[in-house]
Amino acid sequence: MSWEKELIDKANEIIEMYPQKRSALGPLLYLAQEKDGYISNDSIVEISNLVGITEVQVKSVASFYSMYKEEQTGKYLLSVCKSISCEINDSRSVIDSVKNFTGLENYETDTEKVFTFEEVECIGACGGAPAVQVNYETVEGLTSEKSVQMCEWLKEERPEIIVADELQEKFGGVKSFDWAIKDNTGTSYSVPGFQNIGTAKEKSQ
Amino acid sequence: MTDQIKINVNGSEISSKPDQLIIEACEDSGIHIPRFCWHKRMDPVGMCRMCLVEIETPRGKALVPSCTTKVSEDLVVDTESDVVKKAQEGVLEFLLINHPLDCPVCDKAGECPLQDQTMAYGPGESRFVEDKRHFEKPIPISEIILLDRERCILCARCTRFSDEISGDPLIEFIQRGNKTQVNTFPDEPFRSYFSGNTVQICPVGALTSSSYRFKARPWDLKKVSSTSNCSSVGDSVELNVSQNKMLRILGEDNEFTNQGWLSDKGRYNFEYLHSEKRIETPLLVKNSNKESTINETMELISNEIFTSDNRNISFIVGHNSTNEEYYALNKFVKNLNKVKNGNSVGSINLYLSDDYLYNGFFNDDYSLGEIKDLDSADTIILWAQDIKDNLPTLYLRIKQAVRNGKKLLIFGHTNTAIKQLSEEYYGENIVTNNFEFNVEISDIPNLSKYIDGKDVLAIVGKSSPLQNVNPIFQLVKHLDENSNLKILNCFSKGNTLGALQNLDIVKGLNEFVTEFDSSKKNIVFTVGSNPVNNSIYSHKVKDTLIDADFVVSLDLFKNETTELSDIILPTTTFGEKEGTFTNLEMRTLMQNKILPTPGSALNEWEYWLILSNKMNLLESYETEEELNSMLCKDYIDNGNTPSFDNLNKPSNLDGILNSKTINIEVENVDSTNLEILFVHRLYGDTSSQINSPSISMLGSERFIEMNSATYFGSYMLNSDVVTLIQGNNSIQVNVNINESLPDNLLVVPINRRGFQNLNPEKKVELEAAKSREQLSVT
Numbered sequence: 012m013s014w015e016k017e018l019i020d021k022a023n024e025i026i027e028m029y030p031q032k033r034s035a036l037g038p039l040l041y042l043a044q045e046k047d048g049y050i051s052n053d054s055i056v057e058i059s060n061l062v063g064i065t066e067v068q069v070k071s072v073a074s075f076y077s078m079y080k081e082e083q084t085g086k087y088l089l090s091v092c093k094s095i096s097c098e099i100n101d102s103r104s105v106i107d108s109v110k111n112f113t114g115l116e117n118y119e120t121d122t123e124k125v126f127t128f129e130e131v132e133c134i135g136a137c138g139g140a141p142a143v144q145v146n147y148e149t150v151e152g153l154t155s156e157k158s159v160q161m162c163e164w165l166k167e168e169r170p171e172i173i174v175a176d177e178l179q180e181k182f183g184g185v186k187s188f189d190w191a192i193k194d195n196t197g198t199s200y201s202v203p204g205f206q207n208i209g210t211a212k213e214k215s216q
Numbered sequence: 217m218t219d220q221i222k223i224n225v226n227g228s229e230i231s232s233k234p235d236q237l238i239i240e241a242c243e244d245s246g247i248h249i250p251r252f253c254w255h256k257r258m259d260p261v262g263m264c265r266m267c268l269v270e271i272e273t274p275r276g277k278a279l280v281p282s283c284t285t286k287v288s289e290d291l292v293v294d295t296e297s298d299v300v301k302k303a304q305e306g307v308l309e310f311l312l313i314n315h316p317l318d319c320p321v322c323d324k325a326g327e328c329p330l331q332d333q334t335m336a337y338g339p340g341e342s343r344f345v346e347d348k349r350h351f352e353k354p355i356p357i358s359e360i361i362l363l364d365r366e367r368c369i370l371c372a373r374c375t376r377f378s379d380e381i382s383g384d385p386l387i388e389f390i391q392r393g394n395k396t397q398v399n400t401f402p403d404e405p406f407r408s409y410f411s412g413n414t415v416q417i418c419p420v421g422a423l424t425s426s427s428y429r430f431k432a433r434p435w436d437l438k439k440v441s442s443t444s445n446c447s448s449v450g451d452s453v454e455l456n457v458s459q460n461k462m463l464r465i466l467g468e469d470n471e472f473t474n475q476g477w478l479s480d481k482g483r484y485n486f487e488y489l490h491s492e493k494r495i496e497t498p499l500l501v502k503n504s505n506k507e508s509t510i511n512e513t514m515e516l517i518s519n520e521i522f523t524s525d526n527r528n529i530s531f532i533v534g535h536n537s538t539n540e541e542y543y544a545l546n547k548f549v550k551n552l553n554k555v556k557n558g559n560s561v562g563s564i565n566l567y568l569s570d571d572y573l574y575n576g577f578f579n580d581d582y583s584l585g586e587i588k589d590l591d592s593a594d595t596i597i598l599w600a601q602d603i604k605d606n607l608p609t610l611y612l613r614i615k616q617a618v619r620n621g622k623k624l625l626i627f628g629h630t631n632t633a634i635k636q637l638s639e640e641y642y643g644e645n646i647v648t649n650n651f652e653f654n655v656e657i658s659d660i661p662n663l664s665k666y667i668d669g670k671d672v673l674a675i676v677g678k679s680s681p682l683q684n685v686n687p688i689f690q691l692v693k694h695l696d697e698n699s700n701l702k703i704l705n706c707f708s709k710g711n712t713l714g715a716l717q718n719l720d721i722v723k724g725l726n727e728f729v730t731e732f733d734s735s736k737k738n739i740v741f742t743v744g745s746n747p748v749n750n751s752i753y754s755h756k757v758k759d760t761l762i763d764a765d766f767v768v769s770l771d772l773f774k775n776e777t778t779e780l781s782d783i784i785l786p787t788t789t790f791g792e793k794e795g796t797f798t799n800l801e802m803r804t805l806m807q808n809k810i811l812p813t814p815g816s817a818l819n820e821w822e823y824w825l826i827l828s829n830k831m832n833l834l835e836s837y838e839t840e841e842e843l844n845s846m847l848c849k850d851y852i853d854n855g856n857t858p859s860f861d862n863l864n865k866p867s868n869l870d871g872i873l874n875s876k877t878i879n880i881e882v883e884n885v886d887s888t889n890l891e892i893l894f895v896h897r898l899y900g901d902t903s904s905q906i907n908s909p910s911i912s913m914l915g916s917e918r919f920i921e922m923n924s925a926t927y928f929g930s931y932m933l934n935s936d937v938v939t940l941i942q943g944n945n946s947i948q949v950n951v952n953i954n955e956s957l958p959d960n961l962l963v964v965p966i967n968r969r970g971f972q973n974l975n976p977e978k979k980v981e982l983e984a985a986k987s988r989e990q991l992s993v994t
Contacts, residue, residue: 052401052402055401064385065384065385065386065388065401065404066401066404067385067386067387067388067390067399067400067401067404068385068388070388070390070401071388071389071390074390074391074392075389075391075392077392
């Protein structure tokens, strides 16, 4: 058993929200990813037992979607948008400076497991282009300087929990509109913050 | 809705069933549409786009995949327009982008749909100058299947088969886009009873079987249709032979039986035919296995029968003979009976080597069902031995029926593997460990909901060799009173029904050991059977054979039984003889000969003929055909008796249903305290499997099953390898936990060596073994 009882209880709570056990597969994969920073084979075995499908069926889903990571990510997953709106607002310089700062190519993780860098397709923040996500928390209106500052801050402060509003305030520029839900709290590790499955984190201050 | 609708294909009108897919409707009218992913026994996915056709829509002509588009009244379809041709060329060009050009070393070449359709519909020239994508090739995904991911065109036939048809999805698409590949989960190989079917339906050479790899080219193969002995479903097969060696068995689509599918046992259990260990000349065992001749041995045997008075003669018969051979044996026995008056022969008896034999439901009080009734019944009742292990292709039919909404009710503790298919699983609350009812049948929860006034097909047979059969009779009586009942008698082994139809009176091994009178002189013939192995009566049969005066074995290999014989006579088997086979619904099917007879082996019936002649009991037949026309006289004459002539007519390729009177005389056993449930697994230690290298290892694991309450509670174990001890017997086994089993019942495979001497009514001791590694006997 690679999963602690606490995590299994949480998984069972999630499973109960769905009419069929296997429908809970997506959220359970996020639990696995939050545990290890990637979907480990041990977790796949665990999930397949929990939802009653074979391991390879879980693997099939986990390997299909790019937000489920097959290799361990760093503490901060930097997803820089490379789609059209950001591109015409000079996302190239943001990409280059983040790459330059971290020394990483696409989908690479540094040896200290601090950063993982990826270029991604549209993250839905065209109005505030260019945009970046840190652990799926969005910052808009970045410049190459601001993005380097942000990376430096992350590297030095090592915040446990990332909150979009805080990043926006510190490093962001033009914001498209006030899109975030009111009580947006934040995330830890490379898993989006979903209130209903418990991956959203409250920042203690 | 009318029965037929009209559609227009390529300018001519064809009729089609409503709701049919365009590709099916065209196929039925002889118009071939190329395809890779569509298979008529599986749900369409529209994966490969090869079957694109043009149809007329209110918004003009449109290209649609004909495997996902249903016909409608007056639909206009064009399968050969320029647009369609362009589309087909395009699809093929894309499919070939990453497909390696290794046809010269590919097993599929010559019968490859991708190769054939590229010839017929392809662009002719490639414009692709870039590098192809590469994968490591080939990788083994199980002991018997290899996967070459480069060749895969992602049609999803194999993954759909394992999910929809066989229900063990151990292969799936992994990754996405250009990296998409079929694969297994690490350390979880594609161990399915049906994995070989994926090799057969793979439209390219991506999936290959270890037994056929690099053995032959399709154009060098000689082919004949036949019927598999693997189970009494009577799966239709095609035997592929090259240079007098059987190289491959393929499933043939018989609407009434296997619908194209085979179990891996039925598909890969043939290499034994050419084993070096095959007996090819008669052997005098007691004379240090001296090779002999047919003439000499026949002389010896007829002398034994005639020279001394009043000898008892017993025949222990196996399941792999043809109807003609059973019939010839029966005639031989009748002949021997005739000379009884000359005070030369004592009693003569025929025994079938099957622990699951019981009297069954054969008289006119009940109507007998067919396999196809699974698709029309409302409810399927199952009280029998493990269907998945013993009648694997029937399991596929049941799974299909359940998928189509039929309700499956399972009684007892043997069919745990298909519990998840059942609407109601009547396990330990209803049925005791001794297979008796815990409650009144009328009080079984929800039973009346599913049977009252409904069409019910009951698949009934003994669950365990030592089961008292009275509860089955009670259940069937109850079903008969409350529903519209049809019965499928569940005898699982090979041509059992052929034996029952053609032997006048059949008894079981239990009767053999109890009736054996050691005060008399005894002659025992074992005919294609090995009762000293694989039976709960094995140790008693062994004692009896040691005690017998003269034992003759007709067999292919030396085995536990032939060790105790005086004479071994080499015989022929599947593929080496022509004859008929009767399946469990009493459908008679043809078995054809394609291989030469090895050495000086003879067919069983030839031995009976020679012996008859030696004893001046002249017989009027000289060939299988003559035997066949003689045995056909006993069938109900409905103008379609199962003669070779009739069976070879194109209209009868799916077999002929016809029945004969059946007499079985088996004593009911009454065990009151079962501790061990003996089951028969698909793979075991039979001579044929041991001598087929590709699958020999599949039956070697020793394992037992129990639920975790028994495991942790009663035995307080925590090692998954244990030593099983009962009296002087001890055997190291793996333990598999199966929560569907009742408390305090151990499940033990009887067809794997080492378990035969256990007493099922005595408790066994289990001790944790020191080593955790998998144990197997090589």
